[in-house]
Amino acid sequence: MSSDTRGRMTITEQGDALVLAGSIDETSALHELPASARSGRLVLDLAAITFINSLGVRDWIRMQLAAQKAGLAVELRRVSEPLMHQLNMIVATRGSAAVTSFYAPYACDACGREESLLIDAITHAERLVRLDPPPMTCPDCRSAMAFNDFPERYFSFLSV
Numbered sequence: 001m002s003s004d005t006r007g008r009m010t011i012t013e014q015g016d017a018l019v020l021a022g023s024i025d026e027t028s029a030l031h032e033l034p035a036s037a038r039s040g041r042l043v044l045d046l047a048a049i050t051f052i053n054s055l056g057v058r059d060w061i062r063m064q065l066a067a068q069k070a071g072l073a074v075e076l077r078r079v080s081e082p083l084m085h086q087l088n089m090i091v092a093t094r095g096s097a098a099v100t101s102f103y104a105p106y107a108c109d110a111c112g113r114e115e116s117l118l119i120d121a122i123t124h125a126e127r128l129v130r131l132d133p134p135p136m137t138c139p140d141c142r143s144a145m146a147f148n149d150f151p152e153r154y155f156s157f158l159s160v
Contacts, residue, residue: 007050014045017077021048024056024083030063037072047078047103047118057086057093064095077101081116087157094157104154106136110143117145121158128155 007022011033018036034042052060067074074095079087079102086093103116117136124134133147133155147154 009049016041017043017045019045019048022050024049024052024060026053026055026059028056028059030056030059031066033063034067034070034072037067037070040072041075042067042072043075043077045077046080046083049080049083052082052086057090060086061090061092061095064093064097068096074098075100078118079103081105084154084157088153088155099157104133105148106145107148108138108141108143108145111138111141113138113140113145114148115139115145128158131155 009022009028012019074097076097076099081103101120106117107114131151136145138145
């Protein structure tokens with residue numbers, strides 16, 4: 001017997017953003033998000049998204065299209081790795097959204113720590129366009145960490 005440990009998606013307000021947490025699937029009611037926009041902006045904090053399935057991708061694309069049709073500026077903050085993989089694989093998931101920060105995989109050769117670290121896409125824009133991941137320091141041993149993916153694949157969402 002297996003149980004679904006991904007958890008249903010929840011939405012909470014925090015400052016100017018809607019914080020999405022859990023799984024994006026067919027039960028997520030993403031179509032309601034554009035109605036929560038303020039001053040023509042829909043800001044989504046996605047750090048706590050742990051999973052997205054194919055039906056969730058479909059609904060995510062529909063939400064992006066509805067926001068675009070409504071003339072909303074969509075900002076994606078702290079995009080989690082599961083959603084980053086979709087933004088990089090399926091062009092339509094990007095919509096016209098601006099990704100301002102996202103998590104990316106790093107590894108420390110010195111101590112073996114692997115971690116998803118936050119990258120500010122605005123601060124590091126020049127590096128990212130060159131497919132040059134920003135340097136990160138290991139929180140455990142303070143050594144330099146290495147980017148743990150292929151930059152040309154992980155940063156492909158920037159080529160829109």
